[in-house]
Amino acid sequence: MILIENARVLRDGKLVQANVLLEENKISAIGDFKDKSDYVIDGKGLAVIPGLFNSHTHAAMTLFRGYADDMPLQEWLEKKIWPAEARLNDEIVYWASKLACIEMLKSGTTFFLDMYFFPSATARAVEETGIRACLSSAFFDFFNKDLLEINLKRVEKELRELRGYRVLRAVAPHAVYTVSLEGLKRSMEMAEEENIFVHFHLAETEKEVVEFRKKYGKGIVSALDEIGFLNPRLISAHCVWLEKDEIGLMARKGVNAVHCPASNMKLSVGRALNYPEMKNSSLNVLLGTDGAASNNSLDMLREMKFSALLQKFYYGSDSFKAVDAFRMATENASRAFGIKAGKIEVGWLADLVLLDLKKIPMTPCHDLVANLVYSASSECVDTVIVDGKIVVENGHFESEEKIIEKFSKLTENFFGQLKT
Numbered sequence: 001m002i003l004i005e006n007a008r009v010l011r012d013g014k015l016v017q018a019n020v021l022l023e024e025n026k027i028s029a030i031g032d033f034k035d036k037s038d039y040v041i042d043g044k045g046l047a048v049i050p051g052l053f054n055s056h057t058h059a060a061m062t063l064f065r066g067y068a069d070d071m072p073l074q075e076w077l078e079k080k081i082w083p084a085e086a087r088l089n090d091e092i093v094y095w096a097s098k099l100a101c102i103e104m105l106k107s108g109t110t111f112f113l114d115m116y117f118f119p120s121a122t123a124r125a126v127e128e129t130g131i132r133a134c135l136s137s138a139f140f141d142f143f144n145k146d147l148l149e150i151n152l153k154r155v156e157k158e159l160r161e162l163r164g165y166r167v168l169r170a171v172a173p174h175a176v177y178t179v180s181l182e183g184l185k186r187s188m189e190m191a192e193e194e195n196i197f198v199h200f201h202l203a204e205t206e207k208e209v210v211e212f213r214k215k216y217g218k219g220i221v222s223a224l225d226e227i228g229f230l231n232p233r234l235i236s237a238h239c240v241w242l243e244k245d246e247i248g249l250m251a252r253k254g255v256n257a258v259h260c261p262a263s264n265m266k267l268s269v270g271r272a273l274n275y276p277e278m279k280n281s282s283l284n285v286l287l288g289t290d291g292a293a294s295n296n297s298l299d300m301l302r303e304m305k306f307s308a309l310l311q312k313f314y315y316g317s318d319s320f321k322a323v324d325a326f327r328m329a330t331e332n333a334s335r336a337f338g339i340k341a342g343k344i345e346v347g348w349l350a351d352l353v354l355l356d357l358k359k360i361p362m363t364p365c366h367d368l369v370a371n372l373v374y375s376a377s378s379e380c381v382d383t384v385i386v387d388g389k390i391v392v393e394n395g396h397f398e399s400e401e402k403i404i405e406k407f408s409k410l411t412e413n414f415f416g417q418l419k420t
């Protein structure tokens with residue numbers, strides 16, 4: 001049992017003075033009550049907010065942070081990332097994921113949706129660091145039938161292994177330029193059978209959209225609709241190059257889109273996700289950092305700011321408000337993943353972040369959500385609680401220095417071998 005005493009709690013966009021009681025992994029009471037608890041957090045000077053959801057990332061790509069910047073997407077993938085990824089192994093993915101989990105926790109993220117190889121290695125990192133996650137088994141088939149069969153067998157095996165961990169699961173066909181329509185169809189069938197999610201990159205660049213039309217003689221979204229790919233279990237990252245009618249169709253089918261503004265700007269995708277139209281159509285929009293190879297950080301506080309800046313820059317100052325960014329990072333994601341977190345309510349999960357209101361970026365505090373989106377940084381994160389357990393205390397994750405040291409050594413070896 002944990003009691004957070006005399007804190008300011010963010011509820012319905014406003015800060016209210018209250019105590020918050022956590023029992024097991026849930027919020028059991030909020031208000032002005034007296035309670036004896038084994039563990040009391042003095043909440044004076046702290047704001048309690050729901051933990052943030054990073055709804056699209058490749059956690060283990062912390063390995064590639066700063067490795068190959070300032071290149072166009074396709075060239076970056078083909079010349080730098082994919083050849084290096086061919087040398088990945090379970091151990092390096094585990095340590096790179098562990099670093100990512102700590103980076104996310106320390107910047108207020110309590111849940112992430114991942115897409116990468118060796119997902120069991122990431123699952124071990126998730127369990128050991130205490131963060132919550134949905135992990136995907138990712139694949140490409142490069143339009144080769146044999147490769148599709150081999151990969152689907154691996155995906156089935158990896159999904160079975162993931163059952164042994166405290167994680168949600170997803171199948172992740174990479175994108176339409178790396179996976180055949182048959183591969184996408186089979187992924188969705190597998191997801192339906194297992195009752196899990198499908199995690200996918202959609203309409204990230206103009207090239208992807210133009211080449212798809214050239215190859216198949218139709219738009220991506222209508223082709224996806226024909227194979228039964230559009231439904232609420234689909235979490236599609238980027239969704240930049242979509243037309244109005246495609247957004248409308250995706251909204252009607254209950255698909256979720258993930259805004260990845262930093263990655264989109266850095267890889268120069270040429271447009272911004274059309275949030276005004278998505279809002280109009282009631283398409284559920286989430287927020288994600290993408291991997292540290294293209295971001296280069298996994299900090300959702302920064303990502304909320306990037307989303308607001310990009311939207312305002314592209315669609316006008318009244319197109320987007322701080323609260324839109326905050327909802328993308330909290331309740332919109334909780335709805336998509338069916339997790340009772342992202343709001344501070346009795347009976348909801350105890351996935352909470354305590355922010356230090358005495359830090360400069362939080363001072364003064366006219367509007368907490370505005371501070372969160374436009375000025376907060378990870379230095380403001382004091383305590384992080386996931387599933388009722390304290391995982392970050394005084395801004396520190398236990399044994400983080402050792403983990404950073406071990407990861408740095410392994411990284412040196414990995415890139416040393418890559419040159420030979």
Ligand SMILES: [Zn+2]
Pocket residue numbers: 056057058201237290291
């Ligand atoms: Zn991605």
